[in-house]
Amino acid sequence: MRKLLCIAILCVVVFPVAIAEEIRSYTLCFSKERQDAANLHIKCSFSLDFQNEDSVIMNFGGGQEFSVDNLKVDSVGFEYNQEAKNIVFRKRQEQVVRVNMEYNYTNLSAFFIYGEGKAELWETSFGEYFYPYVPNTFMDVALNVETPDSLSLICSYPLESDDTTKYSGKLNHILSQSLTLAFIRNDAYQRTDEYIPGKLSIYQIKGMQCGKDRYDELLELTKASITFFSRVYGEDYISEDRNVTALPVYLFHNGKGFSNRYNVGFISASQEKFSTYPDIYPLVHEIGHRWLGEWTLLIDDGQSGAYFIKETLNEFMTLMFIRYVCGSEYYESQLDRCKSEYEKIKGTPQDEPIVNVVTNNNNTVIYRKGPLALIRIAEQIGYGELMSVISRFYKEYAGKYPLKYTDFIDIVNESHAGVGDQLNLLLTAQSL
Ligand SMILES: [Zn+2]
Numbered sequence: 001m002r003k004l005l006c007i008a009i010l011c012v013v014v015f016p017v018a019i020a021e022e023i024r025s026y027t028l029c030f031s032k033e034r035q036d037a038a039n040l041h042i043k044c045s046f047s048l049d050f051q052n053e054d055s056v057i058m059n060f061g062g063g064q065e066f067s068v069d070n071l072k073v074d075s076v077g078f079e080y081n082q083e084a085k086n087i088v089f090r091k092r093q094e095q096v097v098r099v100n101m102e103y104n105y106t107n108l109s110a111f112f113i114y115g116e117g118k119a120e121l122w123e124t125s126f127g128e129y130f131y132p133y134v135p136n137t138f139m140d141v142a143l144n145v146e147t148p149d150s151l152s153l154i155c156s157y158p159l160e161s162d163d164t165t166k167y168s169g170k171l172n173h174i175l176s177q178s179l180t181l182a183f184i185r186n187d188a189y190q191r192t193d194e195y196i197p198g199k200l201s202i203y204q205i206k207g208m209q210c211g212k213d214r215y216d217e218l219l220e221l222t223k224a225s226i227t228f229f230s231r232v233y234g235e236d237y238i239s240e241d242r243n244v245t246a247l248p249v250y251l252f253h254n255g256k257g258f259s260n261r262y263n264v265g266f267i268s269a270s271q272e273k274f275s276t277y278p279d280i281y282p283l284v285h286e287i288g289h290r291w292l293g294e295w296t297l298l299i300d301d302g303q304s305g306a307y308f309i310k311e312t313l314n315e316f317m318t319l320m321f322i323r324y325v326c327g328s329e330y331y332e333s334q335l336d337r338c339k340s341e342y343e344k345i346k347g348t349p350q351d352e353p354i355v356n357v358v359t360n361n362n363n364t365v366i367y368r369k370g371p372l373a374l375i376r377i378a379e380q381i382g383y384g385e386l387m388s389v390i391s392r393f394y395k396e397y398a399g400k401y402p403l404k405y406t407d408f409i410d411i412v413n414e415s416h417a418g419v420g421d422q423l424n425l426l427l428t429a430q431s432l
Helices: 002-014 108-113 212-233 271-276 282-288 306-326 328-345 363-381 383-397 405-415 419-428
Strands: 022-031 039-049 055-061 068-074 078-081 086-090 096-106 119-122 129-133 138-146 151-155 166-175 181-185 189-195 199-205 249-253 266-270
Touching: 039 129, 055 078, 068 078, 108 119, 119 249, 138 151, 151 166, 181 249, 199 212, 199 271, 212 271, 212 282, 212 306, 212 383, 249 271, 266 271, 266 282, 282 306, 306 328, 306 363, 306 383, 306 405, 328 363, 363 383, 363 419, 383 405, 405 419
Parallel strands: 022 138, 199 249, 249 266
Antiparallel strands: 022 039, 039 096, 055 086, 055 129, 068 096, 078 086, 119 181, 138 166, 151 181, 189 199
């Protein structure tokens, strides 16, 4: 009996029951040479190991009808679905097939959102799946990008460059959807490099650059927030294991109707707001996404509590940075703003339960009401204690898929019996 049990255990260890498909030897080439604005020529190739699956679905494509053009696929048994934005490969005889693809891609959101063609951002999180990938898996990629002389490239992972027009890199174990590219016009942007002491590059639009005080404030806030969050999470900003190999590049653009974004290797934000707004603490929120956010906490849009996990936790930690580093007066004023903005929608149809925000479409609930709910818990168990629970949640769940918001509730309950349930009541309540 014991012997049988041992064999059974051995089998489970050696032969996991479900083996997911695998993408290997992935090469991606993006060319911006002789391409119009918002266009790329793309070649890619990879080996597809079906393992136990009959088919493999990869995210692929963007706006229907126009995003993918002249698609050539050198492989048997595939089907490109414009509407579903995916490409499906079906298993025939071979378990491993080599796939070569070549196509042109038009990305109108890159063009229209970021304004007048001075910068183009290629982002999978805007629903532009400009290269094929299996979401929420990790992959190795050999990446090559070619640009004309007039453009510079910023990538979510730093690439080697011969300082002219060719960029390349071997990226190991990156989250498959996390490749973001920014092409920027050299004549429209000015780059400055600072050392804090690690290198920090800042791109600003010529003629719209901020004053010296604002510039120094950016350097100070960046440095202070990196120190604060590194300590809270027990993990440096730069971490080989997390594929973050440099400090962020700041790209201040003149986009309209966008939000600030953390794209692993670079942070994009509005030049106008950066130069003119009374405070720039939202940039601390972007720094905080290095640890907590869409690239580490892999909860799908549409899942209950998706934006509590991806955004509210990080906004709460941003408030904690202000509380502990910027002083109580400044913290109180931010807290008052938070409360008064929530009061404006309280009891209205916009005042929905926090867990009901499953696409990022309710800023007041996610960035105001959500942190206020967490502050109620912090008042009860202690601010430092809640921060360590969030830090533990990060360490345990970063990079794991699938993730549920109740995983966070459970981790709160584990260390403070019943408090997770109280938080859950606040997150599911109509009003606070
Ligand atoms: Zn955010």
